[in-house]
Amino acid sequence: MSVGIDIRPDGLAHVTLRRAEAGNAIDLETARGLLDAARACERESVRAVLLTGEGKSFCVGGDLREFARLSGAALEKHLLAVTGALHEALRTFAVIDAPMVAAAQGAVAGAGIGLAAAADVTIAADNASFTAAYTGIGYSPDAGVSWSLPRLIGPKRALDLLLTNRRVPVAEAAAMGLVSRVVPAGQLAAEATRTAETLGHGPTAAFGATRRLVAAGLTADLATHLDREARALAAAAASEAGREGVAAFLAKRAPAFTRVAPRT
Incomplete structure (x- = not known):
C-alpha cells in the first residue's frame, strides 16, 4: 500500500x-x-x-x-x-x-x-x-x-x-x-x-471549532465573525471538555479531556 x-x-x-x-x-x-x-x-x-x-x-x-x-x-x-x-x-x-x-x-x-x-x-x-x-x-x-x-x-x-x-x-x-x-x-x-x-490529549471539539473559526475568519467581515466566535465559545464552555478545563484550572491540576466517541 x-x-x-x-x-x-x-x-x-x-x-x-x-x-x-x-x-x-x-x-x-x-x-x-x-x-x-x-x-x-x-x-x-x-x-x-x-x-x-x-x-x-x-x-x-x-x-x-x-x-x-x-x-x-x-x-x-x-x-x-x-x-x-x-x-x-x-x-x-x-x-x-x-x-x-x-x-x-x-x-x-x-x-x-x-x-x-x-x-x-x-x-x-x-x-x-x-x-x-x-x-x-x-x-x-x-x-x-x-x-x-x-x-x-x-x-x-x-x-x-x-x-x-x-x-x-x-x-x-x-x-x-x-x-x-x-x-x-x-x-x-x-x-x-x-x-x-x-x-x-487536548479538547478535540474545541480544536475543531478553532480550526473552523480561523478558516472562516479569512473571508468573513468582523461583525459576522464576532457572532461566530460568541456562539462557538458558548457551546465550548457548556461542553464536557469546557467544564473539565475550567474545573482543572481552578483546582490547579492538569485537565483530563476524554476521547470523543466515534460518530455513527
Missing part, C-alpha cells in the same frame, strides 16, 4: 506516505490511499493526525512518470481522477475536529507543498526545501496550493514561488510562514510525534 494509516487506542492517527523509492510522488493509488485514510480519520473521530513521508523526501509532487504514459483525453481523465481523490482527502482532513501535524523532510514540491500547507502545524527538518514546480513543467497548481500559499505567505510571495519555481530553503520557508518551526533532521520524527500526541 502506498499510504499507511495506524490509529492508536489514544486516538492519534499516523498517516504515512510509503513510496520512498519515488520520493512519495502522488499517483492515483496514493491519492486514493490518502482519501481512504482521511475517511477513516473522520469515521473513527480521531483526536489528532500525524502526516509523514517515508524516506529522504516528504513528497515531491505528482507522479510524472505515471502521467507521461498517457496523453490527450486519457491524461485529462486520469488527472481528474487523481486530483478528485486528493482534493476530497484534503477537504475531509479540513472539516474533521482533529488537528493535523505534518513532518516535512527533504524535497517538498508541488502537491507536497499542498499537503504540508494543509496541516495545522507543519514541522520541517533542517534539510527540507520547497519548490512549487508546477509551471516549470507547464502545469498549474493543485492540492490547494494556489489557495493556501497566498493565505500563508501573501499573494506576492506566492506568485514568486509559483511562477519562478525557485527552490526555497527551510530557513526562508519558516521566515515567510510556510512552516511552523524547524528542527534538526534527526529530531523531526520525535518532535512531530510529541506535538501530535500533545494535541491528541
Whole structure:
C-alpha cells in the first residue's frame, strides 16, 4: 500500500506516505490511499493526525512518470481522477475536529507543498526545501496550493514561488510562514510525534471549532465573525471538555479531556 494509516487506542492517527523509492510522488493509488485514510480519520473521530513521508523526501509532487504514459483525453481523465481523490482527502482532513501535524523532510514540491500547507502545524527538518514546480513543467497548481500559499505567505510571495519555481530553503520557508518551526533532521520524527500526541490529549471539539473559526475568519467581515466566535465559545464552555478545563484550572491540576466517541 502506498499510504499507511495506524490509529492508536489514544486516538492519534499516523498517516504515512510509503513510496520512498519515488520520493512519495502522488499517483492515483496514493491519492486514493490518502482519501481512504482521511475517511477513516473522520469515521473513527480521531483526536489528532500525524502526516509523514517515508524516506529522504516528504513528497515531491505528482507522479510524472505515471502521467507521461498517457496523453490527450486519457491524461485529462486520469488527472481528474487523481486530483478528485486528493482534493476530497484534503477537504475531509479540513472539516474533521482533529488537528493535523505534518513532518516535512527533504524535497517538498508541488502537491507536497499542498499537503504540508494543509496541516495545522507543519514541522520541517533542517534539510527540507520547497519548490512549487508546477509551471516549470507547464502545469498549474493543485492540492490547494494556489489557495493556501497566498493565505500563508501573501499573494506576492506566492506568485514568486509559483511562477519562478525557485527552490526555497527551510530557513526562508519558516521566515515567510510556510512552516511552523524547524528542527534538526534527526529530531523531526520525535518532535512531530510529541506535538501530535500533545494535541491528541487536548479538547478535540474545541480544536475543531478553532480550526473552523480561523478558516472562516479569512473571508468573513468582523461583525459576522464576532457572532461566530460568541456562539462557538458558548457551546465550548457548556461542553464536557469546557467544564473539565475550567474545573482543572481552578483546582490547579492538569485537565483530563476524554476521547470523543466515534460518530455513527
